[in-house]
Amino acid sequence: MNLVPCSVVSNREITQGNFLLTLKVPRGFSRPQPGQFVHLRITQDVEPLLRRPYSLEGFVERGKLRAARIYYSVVGRGSRLLSQHQPGAKLDVIGPLGVGFSPRPRRLPILVAGGRGVAPLLFLSRSLRDRKRPFVFLFGARSRRELYGVREIRGGRLHVATDDGSVGFEGSVLELLRQEWREGGHTPLTAEIFTCGPHGLLHEVSDFARENGIRCEASLEGPMACAVGACRGCPVPLLPGADSGRYPAMCVEGPVMDATIVDWARLP
Amino acid sequence: MKRDLSVRIGSLELRNPVLVASGIIGYGREYERLVSLEEIGGIVTKTVTRHARAGNPPPRVCETPAGMLNSIGIENPGLEGFLAVKVPVLRGLPCAVIVSVEGENVPEFCELVEGVDGSGVAHAIEVNISCPNVGPHGMRYSTDAGMAREVMGAIRPLTKLPLIAKLTPNVTRIGEIAEACESCGADAVSLVNTFVGMAVDARTRKPILGTVLGGLSGPAIKPLALAKVWEVVQAVDIPVVGMGGITRPVDAVEFLLLGARAVEVGTALFADPTLAEGCVSEIDRYLEKMGSSSVDDLIGGLEVPEGRGVIRAGCAPRTVRGGRAS
Numbered sequence: 001m002n003l004v005p006c007s008v009v010s011n012r013e014i015t016q017g018n019f020l021l022t023l024k025v026p027r028g029f030s031r032p033q034p035g036q037f038v039h040l041r042i043t044q045d046v047e048p049l050l051r052r053p054y055s056l057e058g059f060v061e062r063g064k065l066r067a068a069r070i071y072y073s074v075v076g077r078g079s080r081l082l083s084q085h086q087p088g089a090k091l092d093v094i095g096p097l098g099v100g101f102s103p104r105p106r107r108l109p110i111l112v113a114g115g116r117g118v119a120p121l122l123f124l125s126r127s128l129r130d131r132k133r134p135f136v137f138l139f140g141a142r143s144r145r146e147l148y149g150v151r152e153i154r155g156g157r158l159h160v161a162t163d164d165g166s167v168g169f170e171g172s173v174l175e176l177l178r179q180e181w182r183e184g185g186h187t188p189l190t191a192e193i194f195t196c197g198p199h200g201l202l203h204e205v206s207d208f209a210r211e212n213g214i215r216c217e218a219s220l221e222g223p224m225a226c227a228v229g230a231c232r233g234c235p236v237p238l239l240p241g242a243d244s245g246r247y248p249a250m251c252v253e254g255p256v257m258d259a260t261i262v263d264w265a266r267l268p
Numbered sequence: 269m270k271r272d273l274s275v276r277i278g279s280l281e282l283r284n285p286v287l288v289a290s291g292i293i294g295y296g297r298e299y300e301r302l303v304s305l306e307e308i309g310g311i312v313t314k315t316v317t318r319h320a321r322a323g324n325p326p327p328r329v330c331e332t333p334a335g336m337l338n339s340i341g342i343e344n345p346g347l348e349g350f351l352a353v354k355v356p357v358l359r360g361l362p363c364a365v366i367v368s369v370e371g372e373n374v375p376e377f378c379e380l381v382e383g384v385d386g387s388g389v390a391h392a393i394e395v396n397i398s399c400p401n402v403g404p405h406g407m408r409y410s411t412d413a414g415m416a417r418e419v420m421g422a423i424r425p426l427t428k429l430p431l432i433a434k435l436t437p438n439v440t441r442i443g444e445i446a447e448a449c450e451s452c453g454a455d456a457v458s459l460v461n462t463f464v465g466m467a468v469d470a471r472t473r474k475p476i477l478g479t480v481l482g483g484l485s486g487p488a489i490k491p492l493a494l495a496k497v498w499e500v501v502q503a504v505d506i507p508v509v510g511m512g513g514i515t516r517p518v519d520a521v522e523f524l525l526l527g528a529r530a531v532e533v534g535t536a537l538f539a540d541p542t543l544a545e546g547c548v549s550e551i552d553r554y555l556e557k558m559g560s561s562s563v564d565d566l567i568g569g570l571e572v573p574e575g576r577g578v579i580r581a582g583c584a585p586r587t588v589r590g591g592r593a594s
């Protein structure tokens with residue numbers, strides 16, 4: 001983890017309101033793991049004041065160029081400003097931060113993505129492909145337009161669900177997961193789940209995993225101030241029995257955590 | 269000309285007047301790679317309580333215009349955990365260590381002060397009698413001069429370390445509370461802690477913070493903090509440590525001009541981890557421009573037209589040491 005000055009290589013709107021930001025990073029930025037994130041200072045001004053956390057969608061090293069990619073949605077003040085940064089603009093970044101997905105899964109990884117939560121899972125799928133590890137990728141989105149990155153998913157089996165049925169299965173990605181589990185011949189000893197998406201989806205996926213005794217890692221989101229474990233502003237409530245009266249900090253013990261012990265109902 | 273930035277707060281010698289506030293930097297190591305501790309005066313640790321605290325239910329932080337609300341609830345490992353786990357971490361830090369403590373009652377404050385004194389790691393103790401986020405006892409000791417006197421008086425005989433009473437701004441007459449602390453042997457007062465605040469989500473019709481109320485900090489509170497520090501500087505003779513909304517390096521100079529002997533950098537460090545070092549450089553640059561060799565010439569150097577800016581009616585401001593009569 002370091003404070004590094006980066007410059008914007010490109011910042012493109014991929015689908016309405018969703019952008020792909022490529023940042024040229026210096027040597028001080030160590031090679032990130034899938035699931036890790038960066039803390040971006042979006043403005044030198046006081047409004048908005050705090051940095052914004054973003055998962056990495058990917059990391060490329062080509063010759064001298066080292067670049068980190070972020071896939072983000074415009075939801076409020078900070079992300080709107082971020083979307084206005086032009087190539088060449090300077091951004092000050094802290095990262096890579098946090099704990100990513102288990103780097104060497106021992107079982108077959110089933111990746112479950114919801115909407116823009118696909119970003120860290122794309123990064124994970126590329127790293128699995130590089131190591132020639134098979135995986136299953138289940139991707140749920142509202143419609144065809146939100147299926148960012150599907151064409152890039154190689155080396156694994158892909159199934160898609162859309163709410164409007166414009167592509168693939170019409171319905172929730174959770175249904176895809178149930179079906180995959182039923183028909184794929186998986187057991188908790190042979191497969192595990194890696195997921196990222198809206199908290200409602202993560203809640204459902206982790207309930208399914210817990211009921212079936214499946215290992216499940218989820219990448220969480222929530223408000224952060226320091227992102228380095230100093231302020232204790234980003235606690236994750238755990239289920240009774242798992243918490244021992246303690247809240248892990250999402251920024252240093254996460255953002256990827258064992259989803260089956262997170263008390264999703266108490267999470268913001 | 270080499271400029272001397274060192275300041276004294278009681279028997280505490282700081283190489284320069286810039287500290288990082290409690291609750292911002294943990295116990296120093298969390299920000300180790302981002303903040304150059306050897307360049308700043310020191311750090312104030314996260315407040316330690318008698319018993320371990322898990323802290324408040326989430327969400328605990330929420331951004332507001334030019335500021336933030338927090339309701340961390342003093343999450344900390346308790347005195348025993350602090351002594352076992354955090355003291356070894358603090359031991360090697362290349363700057364002054366001020367340990368912040370808070371008790372639920374006077375005996376707890378006493379135990380904490382004795383424990384911290386015995387640890388050998390603290391250069392001073394900041395007595396947090398001002399946290400808005402820990403239930404009914406939190407601010408009680410610094411919203412009532414009698415209670416502030418009770419707690420400061422009880423702990424004074426227990427340690428030779430400098431005691432800095434940290435005050436809440438959520439009172440009408442902060443000068444009186446500061447005087448009460450001074451009269452009971454506090455070596456200094458520090459202020460401000462956060463202002464009680466609230467945020468509402470109109471869409472969900474719910475309060476945003478898990479505890480409904482929280483503490484407001486950041487650039488939005490700087491003018492309020494400056495006014496409170498100004499009031500206290502007029503009320504007491506002991507050193508005042510100023511904070512609240514320091515965001516640009518020059519903000520630190522402003523607090524010193526008012527008469528603060530040192531400053532603490534808070535929330536804005538989250539955005540800019542180099543801020544505390546920036547404040548040190550800015551103070552140095554300012555002295556250079558003034559043609560001065562010592563930070564004492566800057567402290568209390570505010571030029572106020574005579575008779576103006578007196579906060580307590582009928583009470584002449586005391587002379588600010590190191591300052592200029594105007």
Ligand SMILES: Cc1cc2nc3c(=O)[nH]c(=O)nc-3n(C[C@H](O)[C@H](O)[C@H](O)COP(=O)(O)OP(=O)(O)OC[C@H]3O[C@@H](n4cnc5c(N)ncnc54)[C@H](O)[C@@H]3O)c2cc1C
Nearest residue numbers: 037052053054055071072073075076077078079221222255
């Ligand atoms: C570890 C981590 C990784 C993340 N990765 C990504 C990513 O890869 N891509 C991406 O687009 N976003 C990601 N986020 C979420 C992103 O940080 C927020 O969307 C962003 O901070 C919103 O900032 P803003 O100023 O635009 O919104 P604000 O003005 O702060 O808020 C506007 C609205 O957005 C909501 N909001 C604020 N923070 C979040 C949040 N964390 N999640 C959802 N809604 C929020 C607020 O409740 C509010 O209604 C991640 C968050 C974390 C903690």
Ligand SMILES: Cc1cc2nc3c(=O)[nH]c(=O)nc-3n(C[C@H](O)[C@H](O)[C@H](O)COP(=O)(O)O)c2cc1C
Nearest residue numbers: 289290291315396460461485486512513514534535
């Ligand atoms: C996240 C957070 C946690 C804090 N925790 C403490 C604490 O444990 N003890 C304390 O005395 N003050 C605590 N404070 C208050 C700060 O030390 C400081 O008084 C206040 O934030 C005002 O300064 P600022 O505007 O520069 O942040 C905390 C502030 C924040 C933002």
Ligand code: FES
Nearest residue numbers: 227229231232251
């Ligand atoms: S954001 Fe500060 S501890 Fe996680």
